[in-house]
Amino acid sequence: MSARCRDSEDGSRCDSADERDLPCCADGLASARLTIVVGDAHFSEEKRFLVQSCDYFRALYRSGMKECRQDEIHLKSLRARGFLVALAVLRGETPVLDADDIVEAIECAAFLQVAPLTKHLVHLVDSDNCLLMFHTAAIFGLMDLYRAAALFIRDAYADMEAEVEKSLPAELVSYVESLTPSSFVAVGAHVTCGVDETVHAASRTVCYLDEEANVWKVLTDLPPEASTSMAGVTVLDNKLYIVGGVHGLHRQVVDSCFCYCVATNTWSRISSPAQLRCNLSLVGSDGRLYAIGGEYDRKSMSSVEAYDVETGRWEFAAHLPRPAAGAACTKAMGRVFACLWKPMETTEIYEYVSRTDEWRLVTTLIRHQSYGHCMVGHRDKLYVVRNGPSDDFLRCLMDRYDLTSGQWSSLPGHFGNSKGSLFTAVVRGDSVLTLNRTATLEFAVDGETWKPRRQMKGFPRSGSVWTFLLRLPDARTLP
Incomplete structure (x- = not known):
């Protein structure tokens, strides 16, 4: 089954040899590699791997824009540590994250729409990081993590109430208190x-x-x-x-x-x-x-x-x-x-x-x-x-x-x-x-x-x- 993307900027068309729902509009996607520049760090990854794993790259190669044919792109809004965590999760690893890792990973998950990374972050929510997860997810609009962290806080509210009220804005405290705890x-x-x-x-x-x-x-x-x-x-x-x-x-x-x-x-x-x-x-x-x-x-x-x-x-x-x-x-x-x-x-x-x-x-x-x-x-x-x-x-x-x-x-x-x-x-x-x-x-x-x-x-x-x-x-x- 083949698919076509819309015309690219120079008027040419990019054919795709996708598998099931694999979208692309770059020639030779199966073997091509892409260099991603994040800050001062350079990452070289297979385009197919990125497209299959990440909504951002899937949308990019559906777009028909000139980036479809580039061998290097720059992600100026991210930091290298978060992107490195994302790649590890996409390869099937389950990295343990410290506070700095968590913030940058949430930023990356939200910007690139990396569903497996979001899921990994949800699985890592605990009493040590739930407030950080909740507040940061609220800032970046990562809603699945936002709700998961809030539910965790609600279940542990009797032990965390003072810390919650001290650490979180009033609107986030109100959201937590509106939730139903587990029975x-x-x-x-x-x-x-x-x-x-x-x-x-x-x-x-x-x-x-x-x-x-x-x-x-x-x-x-x-x-x-x-x-x-x-x-x-x-x-x-x-x-x-x-x-x-x-x-x-x-x-x-x-x-x-x-x-x-x-x-x-x-x-x-x-x-x-x-x-x-x-x-x-x-x-x-x-x-x-x-x-x-x-x-x-x-x-x-x-x-x-x-x-x-x-x-x-x-x-x-x-x-x-x-x-x-x-x-x-x-x-x-x-x-x-x-x-x-x-x-x-x-x-x-x-x-x-x-x-x-x-x-x-x-x-x-x-x-x-x-x-x-x-x-x-x-x-x-x-x-x-x-x-x-x-x-x-x-x-x-x-x-x-x-x-x-x-x-x-x-x-x-x-x-x-x-x-x-x-x-x-x-x-x-x-x-x-x-x-x-x-x-x-x-x-x-x-x-x-x-x-x-x-x-x-x-x-x-x-x-x-x-x-x-x-x-x-x-x-x-x-x-």
Whole structure:
């Protein structure tokens, strides 16, 4: 398929041999290189790489202007450090940025419209840089980052209020305060419900914790056909998704999948994966759901399917290195990780790299008679919660993996007691929320430790529990 751009300034026309939506109007784009001058620095890059990666260069080579045929262009509005960061991100790297890097990277992302750089900046938002990210994104009009940083600040507002009011202009403070903070939400493990099972149906609820009143309240009822028993449950873009699960005495796999929209308080069906599965791990990232492993016909699977929320279609992704059911999975810095174990001593952590559609081994942890129950990500750290010695199953120990340094460390103490253990955990800002029937516990992630912060009412359900965060409507409209 070929395409033409409009006439260039000298009256000539530039033919393009594009691939799919690749625009260009420079002869020999496939092999040509372009020198970009930013300040005193010179960068030499392939034109095709720039056009495929960056809206600015894509628009430039659609324009038909004389720059289409130049071998060198000058970007006078940028600084070299920001452009260098942009190139690193476009090549698939995940650089850690200091304050100066952040400002120049935001400037570059806004000027050149580099979507992958904006996404990387969103993934880097934390309590140390959120105010800088928010204010700078407001200055340069980088709206995706502006909103992401504001939402982070809103969730951590109780800890940051004084600093926010001191550091930000009044209009930005007002915007943050207008946002809805995340609520801690939970649902128990329930099988499908028949029409006449009114008693059973009454307990099939998704609940949220009213932290001010310290009470669990009902958010919504599960659809009768939905099962959360051995299902995949996750949140993506403030919508709750349920995939798979089982029903009946023989644990038949459910073929109905559901989405709950908080904004409209409605449930809808979504298509099912090509391979029905239960006891799967479900992770949402960048507009896609990943159904990872699981079981069918009582056999563990290595297959992985990805659901595109925009198109409503499932497609197979790269298989796991080996079959896994109920694998501990999480996200950190926008990256998807799966924890696979070889009972009883070896735990391997793999990252799914969407750009190349592959599972890449990140690290291995060896602990005697132990395997991972739960994994959560906070900043550039992965926390693997595992059982203690075989004679003390409820004694939860924790190991931390630093993605930047590549080092493991063990957190002091243990996290299982009469009040519960960390078999389910959710990160909100610099806090981790976990619960059982007895108590909801909040820990502050502080350096080398998780420090108990406060205790709230436990979740009144037995069995497995799914926990997640949702931004709910105004509390006055909720039950």
